[in-house]
Amino acid sequence: MIKHHALATAVLFAALGSSALQAAEEVNVYTYRETKLVQPIFEAFTKDTGVKVNVISASSGLEQRMKAEGANSPADVLLTVDIGRIDEAVQAGVTQPMKSEVIEKVVPAQYRDPDGHWAGISMRARVVYASKDRVKQDAITYEELADPKWKGKICIRSGQHIYNNGLFAAYVAKHGEAKAEEWLRGVKANLAQKPSGGDRETARDVAAGKCDLGIGNTYYWALMMNADPDKKPWAEATKVILPTFEGGGTHVNLSGVLLAKYAPNKANAMKLIEWLAGEHAQQVYADANYEYPVRAGITVNPTIAGYGKLNADPMPIAKIAANRKAASTLVDKVGFDN
Numbered sequence: 001m002i003k004h005h006a007l008a009t010a011v012l013f014a015a016l017g018s019s020a021l022q023a024a025e026e027v028n029v030y031t032y033r034e035t036k037l038v039q040p041i042f043e044a045f046t047k048d049t050g051v052k053v054n055v056i057s058a059s060s061g062l063e064q065r066m067k068a069e070g071a072n073s074p075a076d077v078l079l080t081v082d083i084g085r086i087d088e089a090v091q092a093g094v095t096q097p098m099k100s101e102v103i104e105k106v107v108p109a110q111y112r113d114p115d116g117h118w119a120g121i122s123m124r125a126r127v128v129y130a131s132k133d134r135v136k137q138d139a140i141t142y143e144e145l146a147d148p149k150w151k152g153k154i155c156i157r158s159g160q161h162i163y164n165n166g167l168f169a170a171y172v173a174k175h176g177e178a179k180a181e182e183w184l185r186g187v188k189a190n191l192a193q194k195p196s197g198g199d200r201e202t203a204r205d206v207a208a209g210k211c212d213l214g215i216g217n218t219y220y221w222a223l224m225m226n227a228d229p230d231k232k233p234w235a236e237a238t239k240v241i242l243p244t245f246e247g248g249g250t251h252v253n254l255s256g257v258l259l260a261k262y263a264p265n266k267a268n269a270m271k272l273i274e275w276l277a278g279e280h281a282q283q284v285y286a287d288a289n290y291e292y293p294v295r296a297g298i299t300v301n302p303t304i305a306g307y308g309k310l311n312a313d314p315m316p317i318a319k320i321a322a323n324r325k326a327a328s329t330l331v332d333k334v335g336f337d338n
């Protein structure tokens with residue numbers, strides 16, 4: 001059935017001649033990012049290269065879909081956020097290693113898979129939204145979040161959410177499981193309420209006085225401040241502090257690209273991936289998403305720059321991926337979400 005379909009397509013293309021061949025210059029992108037966010041970027045790519053981008057956008061299940069489609073999957077590129085989702089795609093076996101001198105040159109090694117299955121194209125940091133009224137300090141470490149001085153003062157979403165899983169996995173990678181468990185118990189003891197909501201609701205709760213410190217991603221604060229008038233007061237009541245690990249830097253996570261295992265338009269897929277790492281795309285993409293460009297020498301959005309200079313922790317993101325399971329197990333063990 002499938003073979004017959006492929007043959008029919010080939011015959012059709014032959015019948016249509018060169019215009020059909022031109023139309024075949026395309027690339028199929030599966031993404032968890034919102035269409036309105038990525039469409040302008042892809043339009044710029046098409047303008048630059050003549051390659052048409054077909055976008056399949058979904059909020060979940062893309063790896064399962066690619067798996068079910070198997071060798072007939074039209075997917076060329078998977079564009080997703082967070083090492084959790086990136087790692088899930090690799091684990092699902094729906095990707096293949098990419099070889100690209102451009103990516104190796106432009107994307108720092110810590111933001112690439114050593115096996116080549118994924119590369120970061122922008123970064124977000126997991127930071128503290130602190131009450132402007134009640135928090136005097138402008139610096140904090142992740143370790144300090146477990147200090148009893150913050151008892152009853154911290155708000156955070158579920159410890160099993162991928163954003164926290166990434167942060168906790170980084171903690172495990174840095175300090176080992178025993179220390180991470182102790183730390184998680186300390187943070188848990190400092191919570192003002194049961195983990196709930198998302199990062200925006202965390203800011204809301206800090207603004208409402210339920211807690212003094214909230215944990216959230218950098219871009220949510222910028223979105224609340226600049227693009228969501230209803231939530232602007234939540235941003236205005238808080239200040240972003242870029243925490244660091246003791247002796248290290250701020251925990252960052254990625255938005256990244258993966259090359260699909262059966263990419264039917266592999267050359268165009270690589271063209272797109274390399275283009276996304278280019279100066280123009282890096283500028284537009286990071287700015288549109290309020291993220292940090294992965295490429296050096298690109299101007300950071302002014303709101304994001306206003307948080308202060310990002311000193312990203314040097315830990316390879318692959319090492320964080322390797323500790324995701326351990327972090328998740330610890331969250332259950334300490335009853336973090338209970």
Ligand SMILES: [Fe+2]
Pocket residue numbers: 217
């Ligand atoms: Fe998010």
